[in-house]
Amino acid sequence: MATLAANLEPTTTATATVTTSGRATTDRRDRSDSRPGPDGTVRLARLAPGQVGVIAFADLDAQDGALLRAMGVSEKATVKVCRVGEPCVVAVGGVRPDACRCGGTCRIGLSRRLAERIWIRLPA
Amino acid sequence: MNATHTGTSAGSEAEGAGHATARDGAGGGARRIALVGNPNTGKTTLFNRISGLRHKTGNFPGTTLEAKVARVQAGVEGGRDADLIDLPGIYSLELEQEESRICREVLAGTAAPRGEILGSPDAVVIVTDATNLARNLMLVGEVLRRRLPTVVVVNMIDLASADGIEIDAAALGEALGCGVVTTSARVGRGVDELRVAIRQARIPAPAMPVPSDPEGLKHWAEEMFVRGVRATPGSQERAFEETRSDRVDRVLLHPVLGTLIFALVMTGLFYTIFSLAHFPMGWIEWFFERGAKLAEGVLPEGAVRDLVSHGVIGGVGATVVFLPQICLLFFLISVLEDTGYLARGAFLMDRLLRPFGLPGHAFVPLLSSHACALPGIMATRAIPDPKERLATILVAPFMTCSARLPVYVLLTTLLFKDRPAMAAVAFIGCYVLGITAGVLSALLARRTILKGKARPMAMELPCYKWPSLRTASLTTFDRGLVFLKKAGTNILVICIALWWLGAYPKVAPPAEAIALHQQVVDEIHGWTKDGPTPEVMLKRVEELQAKADHLEASHAKAHSFMGMIGRTVQPVFAPLNFDWQLTVGVMASFAAREVFVSTMAVVVAGEEDAEQDGVIDQIASAKRADGSLVFSPAASWGALVFFVLAMQCLPTLAVTARESGNLKWALLQLGWMSMVAYIAAFVVVRIMS
Numbered sequence: 181m182a183t184l185a186a187n188l189e190p191t192t193t194a195t196a197t198v199t200t201s202g203r204a205t206t207d208r209r210d211r212s213d214s215r216p217g218p219d220g221t222v223r224l225a226r227l228a229p230g231q232v233g234v235i236a237f238a239d240l241d242a243q244d245g246a247l248l249r250a251m252g253v254s255e256k257a258t259v260k261v262c263r264v265g266e267p268c269v270v271a272v273g274g275v276r277p278d279a280c281r282c283g284g285t286c287r288i289g290l291s292r293r294l295a296e297r298i299w300i301r302l303p304a
Numbered sequence: 305m306n307a308t309h310t311g312t313s314a315g316s317e318a319e320g321a322g323h324a325t326a327r328d329g330a331g332g333g334a335r336r337i338a339l340v341g342n343p344n345t346g347k348t349t350l351f352n353r354i355s356g357l358r359h360k361t362g363n364f365p366g367t368t369l370e371a372k373v374a375r376v377q378a379g380v381e382g383g384r385d386a387d388l389i390d391l392p393g394i395y396s397l398e399l400e401q402e403e404s405r406i407c408r409e410v411l412a413g414t415a416a417p418r419g420e421i422l423g424s425p426d427a428v429v430i431v432t433d434a435t436n437l438a439r440n441l442m443l444v445g446e447v448l449r450r451r452l453p454t455v456v457v458v459n460m461i462d463l464a465s466a467d468g469i470e471i472d473a474a475a476l477g478e479a480l481g482c483g484v485v486t487t488s489a490r491v492g493r494g495v496d497e498l499r500v501a502i503r504q505a506r507i508p509a510p511a512m513p514v515p516s517d518p519e520g521l522k523h524w525a526e527e528m529f530v531r532g533v534r535a536t537p538g539s540q541e542r543a544f545e546e547t548r549s550d551r552v553d554r555v556l557l558h559p560v561l562g563t564l565i566f567a568l569v570m571t572g573l574f575y576t577i578f579s580l581a582h583f584p585m586g587w588i589e590w591f592f593e594r595g596a597k598l599a600e601g602v603l604p605e606g607a608v609r610d611l612v613s614h615g616v617i618g619g620v621g622a623t624v625v626f627l628p629q630i631c632l633l634f635f636l637i638s639v640l641e642d643t644g645y646l647a648r649g650a651f652l653m654d655r656l657l658r659p660f661g662l663p664g665h666a667f668v669p670l671l672s673s674h675a676c677a678l679p680g681i682m683a684t685r686a687i688p689d690p691k692e693r694l695a696t697i698l699v700a701p702f703m704t705c706s707a708r709l710p711v712y713v714l715l716t717t718l719l720f721k722d723r724p725a726m727a728a729v730a731f732i733g734c735y736v737l738g739i740t741a742g743v744l745s746a747l748l749a750r751r752t753i754l755k756g757k758a759r760p761m762a763m764e765l766p767c768y769k770w771p772s773l774r775t776a777s778l779t780t781f782d783r784g785l786v787f788l789k790k791a792g793t794n795i796l797v798i799c800i801a802l803w804w805l806g807a808y809p810k811v812a813p814p815a816e817a818i819a820l821h822q823q824v825v826d827e828i829h830g831w832t833k834d835g836p837t838p839e840v841m842l843k844r845v846e847e848l849q850a851k852a853d854h855l856e857a858s859h860a861k862a863h864s865f866m867g868m869i870g871r872t873v874q875p876v877f878a879p880l881n882f883d884w885q886l887t888v889g890v891m892a893s894f895a896a897r898e899v900f901v902s903t904m905a906v907v908v909a910g911e912e913d914a915e916q917d918g919v920i921d922q923i924a925s926a927k928r929a930d931g932s933l934v935f936s937p938a939a940s941w942g943a944l945v946f947f948v949l950a951m952q953c954l955p956t957l958a959v960t961a962r963e964s965g966n967l968k969w970a971l972l973q974l975g976w977m978s979m980v981a982y983i984a985a986f987v988v989v990r991i992m993s
Binding site: 232243244246247248249250251252253254255257260262263265266267269271272273286287288289290291293294 | 395396398399400401433435436438439442443518519522544546549550553554557559647648651654655759760761762763764765766767
């Protein structure tokens with residue numbers, strides 16, 4: 181997943197650089213923090229059902245990040261929120277516009293803990 | 305084996321050149337074909353289609369992962385037979401999960417199912433989901449990099465067509481550089497074409513090289529998708545349309561309504577296993593009792609007759625009697641899983657179980673363990689994380705199973721004679737105590753020996769669909785066969801050993817019994833027409849004979865090896881207020897708890913059937929050597945708590961050892977539960993004394 185450092189504003193509390201080799205350092209912001217993230221991104225858990233966006237980055241440890249990537253929940257993938265809460269259910273599409281249908285009817289269920297750590301860029 | 309492949313377990317690309325095809329017809333044994341794919345692609349359905357019932361199930365050495373291997377006959381087109389290996393469903397070969405590691409190693413030739421020789425597969429069949437193809441193509445890319453002869457199966461083609469997605473198999477095959485076959489495994493479409501394609505499998509030469517980095521792999525997969533898929537007009541606009549499954553999830557995943565519905569479904573499942581299985585279990589018991597009596601009638605009296613009728617037939621019966629519950633449980637789980645509902649249920653229960661270090665998937669095994677821990681433990685295969693699975697296996701026997709119920713009935717009857725309301729409360733208390741001990745033990749295990757972070761759940765939620773009864777039946781048959789072959793043989797040995805310990809050594813009847821037999825003979829010889837009527841005489845003779853038989857049985861049990869063990873071990877149980885008779889009952893029930901009641905009936909009253917008139921009263925009034933009651937209130941409470949918490953089922957231990965892959969976990973389970981039961985019973989006895 182993308183490093184956060186390039187996207188962070190200096191005044192925000194630090195979050196992690198996610199690498200594929202090590203654990204992310206802790207997101208020191210409270211889980212219930214509803215402030216927008218860098219570049220106006222929003223936590224996946226804060227979206228409403230029906231909203232569509234693009235995954236900007238995720239603040240996850242290496243193991244969770246690798247699994248989600250393998251399931252298609254990766255940076256720049258298009259997602260539509262089908263359900264919020266526990267679990268958060270998303271429909272996952274592709275990165276390329278002409279591969280938007282490639283997720284088809286696939287639905288991924290994510291615990292709220294994971295959904296809080298995935299940041300979405302909404303269309304303008 | 306493909307001579308050009310030199311893969312390693314790290315998943316590096318194989319070196320090799322050329323387009324070697326999978327060999328066929330040229331000498332050698334069967335070819336080895338590995339079946340890989342994402343979960344929920346219908347891989348196992350396809351495997352069952354090809355293999356039918358002709359497969360064997362085992363484990364990968366050193367793991368708890370199941371391996372199915374089917375011998376597939378060469379078709380009319382010729383070629384060699386093939387061993388089809390169904391590998392675990394994975395999202396990626398590169399994940400740090402046991403399933404991914406095993407798949408890597410099998411493809412590299414450094415791992416194989418138990419009993420199979422090592423070596424890279426001659427061909428790999430990758431099963432993909434046509435309705436989710438781009439995601440699936442990522443795994444395809446990882447496998448193509450291994451440069452083994454490969455065939456890609458695009459399954460669920462009928463669902464994709466209904467969704468407006470058309471797969472151009474030829475174009476996709478050209479892009480991937482390998483054979484591509486479209487199938488619908490549920491209806492058997494495309495299976496014949498797949499057999500031909502496997503025979504013609506070649507080392508892939510994709511149009512674009514497959515990147516090794518995750519981001520590059522995703523782009524590659526989408527490029528392949530675009531080359532091989534024709535979307536019908538309007539399908540792009542329909543992207544992310546709400547589906548029927550989404551609408552159903554609004555209800556079934558609702559925090560209140562969804563949980564209630566789940567509780568109802570689980571109650572129905574539990575009730576079905578608990579009650580419906582009762583009938584075939586009764587038939588099985590009747591059948592084997594008849595068999596034992598037949599053996600007794602046919603064979604001459606002696607050790608061989610006893611061994612055959614009580615040991616072997618009794619042991620086989622004690623094994624087979626578990627089958628109805630196991631088969632029913634796995635049939636119902638398979639049906640629920642096939643509908644897509646079980647995945648939702650796992651999420652609903654995850655919140656409840658996660659604080660104790662257990663995943664939502666553990667709910668069904670733990671619930672099933674309330675009927676019997678054996679199928680409950682076998683059902684833990686659905687739990688993805690190995691430590692979470694192990695924790696669930698270790699604590700499943702804490703759940704009050706049906707075998708404990710006769711013990712609870714006896715002890716609560718003794719404790720609360722004529723107070724059924726209090727007996728009912730005690731009954732419920734036993735269930736609560738078992739569940740509490742189980743979840744707290746799981747929490748302790750997850751903080752110590754099975755330490756690990758409780759991973760947050762991320763799971764694919766398959767579309768709801770009508771279940772396949774064919775799949776459920778095949779799964780049930782497979783599970784039942786596995787049980788009979790693996791656990792059943794252990795259980796049979798245990799039952800024969802138990803019988804022997806309880807039946808030997810043979811001892812002479814006690815003097816009192818001999819005197820009673822003599823009295824019967826004297827009374828018969830001394831009867832005259834002026835004496836009592838024949839009916840009265842017959843009744844008296846029968847009573848005397850029964851009393852003599854009871855004394856003999858009780859004496860034999862007390863002086864058997866089991867009785868000797870009970871007397872020897874009694875000092876250990878003295879702090880729990882158990883005398884030697886109660887200790888014999890507890891020791892006998894360490895193998896199978898349900899024998900406690902019949903053992904106590906024999907030891908105390910000389911009658912195996914506790915439901916006979918007066919036996920419970922005899923047990924209740926049985927005295928120790930010092931004149932106090934065997935079942936004093938303190939001893940009864942202690943025994944009740946002990947039976948709630950103790951591990952008293954050797955068949956369950958056998959299954960624990962098998963499912964955990966190591967005997968040490970079964971021994972740990974036995975040791976921990978025995979310790980918890982002993983300490984809890986000690987505390988209760990002290991309070992009640």
